[in-house]
Amino acid sequence: MRLLFEPGxxxxxxxxxxxxxxxVTAIVSAVxxxxxxxxxxxxAGHALTDVATTGGSGSFLLGISPLVGFIGAGVxxxxxxxxxxxxxxxxxxxxxxxxxxxxxxxxxLFLYLDTTRSATTGVTQQILFGSxxxxxxxxxxxxxxxxxxxxxxxxxxxxxxxxxxxxxxxxSARGVxxxxxxxLFMLTLAISVxxxxxxxxxxxSTALLIGPAATALRLTKNLRKAFVYACVLGVVATWLGIxxxxxxxxxDPSSQGLxxxxxxxxxxxxxxxxxxxxxxxxxxxxxxxxxxARVVEVA
Amino acid sequence: MFSGFMVNAWLVxxxxxxxxxxxxxxxxxxxxxxxxxxxxxxxxxxxAGANLIGVNPLIxxxxxxxxxxxxxxxxxxxxxxxxxxxxxxxxxxALGAAFISQSTQYEPQIFSLLFGEILGxxxxxxxxxxxxxxxxxLAVLVLYRRLLMTSIAPEIAxxxxxxxxxxxxxxxxxxxxxxxxxxxxxxxxxxxxxxxxPPAAARSFSSRPDVALLGSVGIALVTVWxxxxxxxxxxxxxxFYVGVFSAVWFAVGRAYAHLRRVRGVKRx
Numbered sequence: 001m002r003l004l005f006e007p008g009x010x011x012x013x014x015x016x017x018x019x020x021x022x023x024v025t026a027i028v029s030a031v032x033x034x035x036x037x038x039x040x041x042x043x044a045g046h047a048l049t050d051v052a053t054t055g056g057s058g059s060f061l062l063g064i065s066p067l068v069g070f071i072g073a074g075v076x077x078x079x080x081x082x083x084x085x086x087x088x089x090x091x092x093x094x095x096x097x098x099x100x101x102x103x104x105x106x107x108x109l110f111l112y113l114d115t116t117r118s119a120t121t122g123v124t125q126q127i128l129f130g131s132x133x134x135x136x137x138x139x140x141x142x143x144x145x146x147x148x149x150x151x152x153x154x155x156x157x158x159x160x161x162x163x164x165x166x167x168x169x170x171x172s173a174r175g176v177x178x179x180x181x182x183x184l185f186m187l188t189l190a191i192s193v194x195x196x197x198x199x200x201x202x203x204x205s206t207a208l209l210i211g212p213a214a215t216a217l218r219l220t221k222n223l224r225k226a227f228v229y230a231c232v233l234g235v236v237a238t239w240l241g242i243x244x245x246x247x248x249x250x251x252d253p254s255s256q257g258l259x260x261x262x263x264x265x266x267x268x269x270x271x272x273x274x275x276x277x278x279x280x281x282x283x284x285x286x287x288x289x290x291x292x293a294r295v296v297e298v299a
Numbered sequence: 300m301f302s303g304f305m306v307n308a309w310l311v312x313x314x315x316x317x318x319x320x321x322x323x324x325x326x327x328x329x330x331x332x333x334x335x336x337x338x339x340x341x342x343x344x345x346x347a348g349a350n351l352i353g354v355n356p357l358i359x360x361x362x363x364x365x366x367x368x369x370x371x372x373x374x375x376x377x378x379x380x381x382x383x384x385x386x387x388x389x390x391x392x393a394l395g396a397a398f399i400s401q402s403t404q405y406e407p408q409i410f411s412l413l414f415g416e417i418l419g420x421x422x423x424x425x426x427x428x429x430x431x432x433x434x435x436x437l438a439v440l441v442l443y444r445r446l447l448m449t450s451i452a453p454e455i456a457x458x459x460x461x462x463x464x465x466x467x468x469x470x471x472x473x474x475x476x477x478x479x480x481x482x483x484x485x486x487x488x489x490x491x492x493x494x495x496x497p498p499a500a501a502r503s504f505s506s507r508p509d510v511a512l513l514g515s516v517g518i519a520l521v522t523v524w525x526x527x528x529x530x531x532x533x534x535x536x537x538x539f540y541v542g543v544f545s546a547v548w549f550a551v552g553r554a555y556a557h558l559r560r561v562r563g564v565k566r567x
């Protein structure tokens with residue numbers, strides 16, 4: 001035990017906060033992420049994280065909570081992308097890229113003003129890469145409520161969303177408002193990205209969104225199982241990342257330890273690579289993981 | 300505005316805009332916006348790493364952008380391209396975060412890597428930028444027909460025996476090359492905006508590839524010059540102006556295309 005968990009790991013308050021926030025945001029990201037990957041909107045999801053960066057740096061300027069900035073900018077960005085034509089498959093990347101470029105430009109301005117006007121140091125780094133250990137425990141209720149709202153939204157529009165993700169033509173033939181569903185989904189995407197920006201920093205929140213979902217979708221063709229796999233993977237990667245980052249402070253007394261987000265992303269990336277190996281895929285679609293998933297589903 | 304250190308800035312900005320206009324035309328045509336965003340952004344981590352171990356940032360940038368291009372090209376054959384691009388970018392940025400956490404350098408340096416420092420370009424930086432820029436433009440000219448064919452008429456390209464994944468890989472390497480030359484002077488953001496906005500606008504103005512390519516270069520040049528002048532006057536970051544001006548160009552192009560469509564319908 002001592003080898004795995006450095007002293008004070010379980011009794012430390014920042015670690016407890018990190019576990020709760022990390023776990024909750026990982027689940028939301030994984031669920032929203034499965035739809036993001038199925039809809040082929042990874043770029044939009046990533047662009048929203050950069051738009052959230054703009055909001056985060058703007059919130060420092062205005063002196064409001066970063067969470068408000070992250071989510072507010074994300075929602076505005078989602079609206080702008082929708083306006084610029086993100087709903088059409090052709091030219092979608094372009095519309096996303098334009099909004100992304102403009103938003104990053106604004107972020108450059110805000111960060112510049114942040115660093116020149118105020119004496120606070122480390123703002124750039126904190127907004128971009130975040131630190132889950134410095135999250136204020138008071139934000140837990142907000143994060144949990146927003147997560148529940150996001151999941152409820154997804155649950156509420158599950159069938160129309162799924163149908164329009166798989167075939168827009170079929171969905172509109174069935175009377176689904178494809179445009180409205182797409183806009184609503186962009187909104188949930190913006191909220192979930194804002195949440196994970198608080199946890200692991202806006203730059204790396206794409207990893208939690210896309211990584212577990214893409215890995216899960218490689219392991220199973222069954223969508224319901226994919227949700228379960230993605231959630232489990234996301235939560236495990238996040239918690240393991242927190243543990244390793246905490247431990248890394250003890251690895252080398254002279255160094256400062258490595259950031260949580262580094263470990264989370266590395267775990268997520270390795271999982272994606274491994275899931276691409278033919279052996280793993282064949283193995284997964286057969287027995288062991290399928291059985292494990294059944295156990296998780298029952299539990 | 301045109302004296303002393305600003306001369307270097309104008310020169311570098313002109314070279315960068317020219318290369319971005321040429322390479323960006325194909326980025327837009329091929330729908331590689333995400334890749335064009337991921338490679339420069341991820342390469343920033345390479346510069347951070349190079350700073351940490353004390354080698355020239357240009358080497359770090361080169362290694363990381365090339366690794367990104369090859370990695371994305373290779374992994375895209377087996378997985379979905381957008382997913383692979385997102386995850387490769389995340390992995391590089393995570394490494395960047397780790398490098399930064401270990402280094403003791405202060406914030407403005409990180410900031411300038413991300414958002415550029417075009418106003419502080421030294422004369423010694425001019426030569427590498429010019430050489431790499433020339434290589435990029437030359438590579439695009441050599442690949443011109445192949446790039447055009449595989450993007451516009453993939454069936455004909457396949458019938459002619461062109462291998463699309465090879466062309467894609469070569470193009471990713473060109474993006475990596477243009478990234479290496481531009482990130483240290485203009486930042487990861489500026490180059491991406493320039494590769495998207497001006498070419499997209501140019502394509503709305505003309506459907507002929509050669510005219511659109513020239514238009515793309517022209518608009519990129521105007522954008523950069525205007526941004527540089529605005530930045531000089533207001534003292535705000537160049538990247539801000541480039542991002543906003545590029546978006547404005549895109550909107551103008553869209554409006555023009557829309558107007559033309561509406562008029563065309565009326566005439567019928």
